[in-house]
Amino acid sequence: MGKRIKAAIIGAGPGGLAAAMLLAAKGHEVTVLEKQTYLGGRTSALRLGEYIFDRGPTFLMMLPVLEELFELTDRRLQDYVELKRVDPLYTLKFGELEFSPGGSPEETARQIEGLFPGNGERYLRFMHRERDKLARVLPLLKRPFTSAGGYLSADMLRALPRLDAADTVHKRLSRYFTDERLRWAFSFQSKYLGMSPWECPGTFTILSFMEHEYGLYHPIGGLNRISEAMANAAREHGADIRMGSGVRRIIVENGRACGVELDSGEQLDADDVVINADFGHAATHLFEPGTLKSYTPAKMKKKKLSLSTFMLYLGINAELPLPHHKILFAADYRSNVDDMTERMILSEEPSLYIHNPSKLDSTLAPSGKSALYLLMPVPNNRSGIDWKEQAQAVRTVMLERLAAECGLDDITAVEALIEEEEMYTPDDWEQQSYVYEGATFNLAHSLDQMMYLRPRNKFQEVDHCYLVGGGTHPGSGLPTIIQSAIISAQLLEDSYREAPGRRGLLGGWRRGGATQEGSPS
Incomplete structure (x- = not known):
């Protein structure tokens, strides 16, 4: 040293x-x-x-x-x-249709073909091209950009033809999938970056690819x-x-x-x-x-900032009929996303993410009970929304969606099961967690x-x-x-x-214990 x-x-x-x-x-x-x-x-x-x-x-x-x-x-x-590996990855609900990708790409392709006829083979083509894209993008994720000259590096020039940066995520996916719901299923990950798939650079189709290629894991204890x-x-x-x-x-x-x-x-x-x-x-x-x-x-x-999130953490005195991860898409998902990212208002019909990890992990809740996490994507605090005024109305919408999803009569049936509860609004992200403008996913x-x-x-x-x-x-x-x-x-x-020795500290990102073909090691 x-x-x-x-x-x-x-x-x-x-x-x-x-x-x-x-x-x-x-x-x-x-x-x-x-x-x-x-x-x-x-x-x-x-x-x-x-x-x-x-x-x-x-x-x-x-x-x-x-x-x-x-x-x-x-x-x-x-x-x-x-x-523990989470399989299926998640359940995505579009109206009455549910899609739960998981297993191998071939298994997911068969499920896609059954639900969205004509798209099974398109999914496999998507996976093949994104696999090559990630191999080219990976070196850019592993190196600093300390000067504008980095854009002329060999790594950048190799990646450039496959970066899809001039496209949007939604536009790229439209080249593969013919069903709009399937495009949503592979583009909602843009929200991990706090962005709309209709605005997010097409490079980030690799997010959904990585979930399907490498899987999702749950650490016991969370x-x-x-x-x-x-x-x-x-x-x-x-x-x-x-x-x-x-x-x-x-x-x-x-x-x-x-x-x-x-x-x-x-x-x-x-x-x-x-x-x-x-x-x-x-x-x-x-x-x-x-x-x-x-x-x-x-x-x-x-x-430009990411969107924010409105959270409910619920200790429920019951085991509810929910998978580990579930996303309920708004019927007009595009309008819902535009509300959050452009109009900066609350949607009349929002999307909702439900996390039910205690079904897989008994350490999170007492036996027979559930530690339930509800997340609604919402605008960041540049919206000017008065969260003290709106919080209870948003909570009601979230609990009504939960009740309907679990086959309960109404919100009062859900509230009767709640033993513990905490609400976290964009104001809380900003004031208690010191997140700038409550933008949960940063810049x-x-x-x-x-x-x-x-x-x-x-x-x-x-x-x-x-x-x-x-x-x-x-x-x-x-x-x-x-x-x-x-x-x-x-x-x-x-x-x-x-x-200084410029060396990559991170090797190839492996799947199943082997370095990905084409990835730098």
């Missing part, structure tokens, strides 16, 4: 914990500072009585990314968490167990993780980050600062006014906010300051957040080398 670096990491979300693992495993002095009293940020546990819920993300996709993070720190993921596992691995390597230690500001001297000041007034010096706080919040709250020219409050107001992934045009992993305006998380390259979602930490940790270490 060269210089022993003293690193202060702001935030114990997955990006900050991954950076802590990587840096501590290299022998550096790592201090993680978390404002909340719980680990994981949006990937944390919410405990209500005897029930346990995931606060945000509810499934693990691209398992090999997380496995390789642990391998890079001489650890094995499966020694920390027990994982996805929050991933955060706990990462924290434990980081501590084993010597990282100090301080809970309830919020950072008031980043100390910058002569253009260089040299420490942090805590809410308590305590100051900690550091060679480098890694920011895992929500990007919009960090840019507008953690620097002295005038430090950042590119991300002033006025300029942040012009950035939008429009073409003008991707790769070099996204906030960079090495902060361009403050030296020795790095970003990890959904607000930097490669973007939102647990796998890409982990990759952002790998990129940033490598850049940080490289800055102390006379001849």
Whole structure:
């Protein structure tokens, strides 16, 4: 090891914990500072009585990314968490029709052919082309874009013909599928990026492909167990993780980050600062006014943001007839999406996501009961919606949909079963979780906010300051957040080398234990 670096990491979300693992495993002095009293940020546990819920993300996709993070720190993921594959992936409901993809691509193709005649073979063509696209896109997700010249790299030039960036997700899917409902089934993942499939760059059709190719996993205890596992691995390597230690500001001297000041007034010096706080919040709250020219409050107001989410966490005194994941699509899904992303209003008929993990995982609720998670995508707080005024009406709509889905008479039948409940609105995301404008999925992934045009992993305006998380390259979602930490940790270490060795820390993303054909290794 060269210089022993003293690193202060702001935030114990997955990006900050991954950076802590990587840096501590290299022998550096790592201090993680978390404002909340719980680990994981949006990937944390919410405990209500005897029930346990995931606060945000509810499934693990691209398992090999997380496995390789642990391998890079001489650890094995499966020694920390027990994982169960979710099959089928989810149940998608369009009116009275239900589609539950799962098993092998061939099995899903047969199901598609039965439900959407003429589209089974089209699905297999989609999978084949997306497999090649991912192999080309993967190197771009593994490398930093520190200069505009990155667009002329060999990796970019190889990927460019298959990026589909000039298309939208919906337009790309229209080339494959003839049934509009099937296009929705492979485009709702655009919401993971907080975007409309009619606006989201066509590159991101790889999201649904990755779900079908690699599967979805549930860690016993919930996805929050991933955060706990990462924290434990980081501590084993010597990282100090301080809970309830919020950072008031980043100390910058002569253009260089040299420490942090805590809410308590305590100051900690550091060679480098890694920011895992929500990007919009960090840019507008953690620097002295005038430090950042590119991300002033006025300029942040012009950035495109993701949508938000309205959450209900329900401890239910019954086992309900629901699968692990279920999405109820609005009859006019396009109008519902436009309401959220363009008109910035609440839809009369919204879509709804229902998570029922206690059916698979008995640790989340007492026997015979259910830990139910309901999520409604809604506009972020730029909408001006008064959530105090609208919250009960939205709750009613969600519970009415739940009652109908479970064959219960009405909302009062649902309410009679509720033992524990917590509601989380966009205001709560902003005020309690410090998410800028309540935009749950961070900055939008429009073409003008991707790769070099996204906030960079090495902060361009403050030296020795790095970003990890959904607000930097490669973007939102647990796998890409982990990759952002790998990129940033490598850049940080490289800055102390006379001849930095640009090497990819992440190998091929494997399916079934073998590196994907065509993927770099």
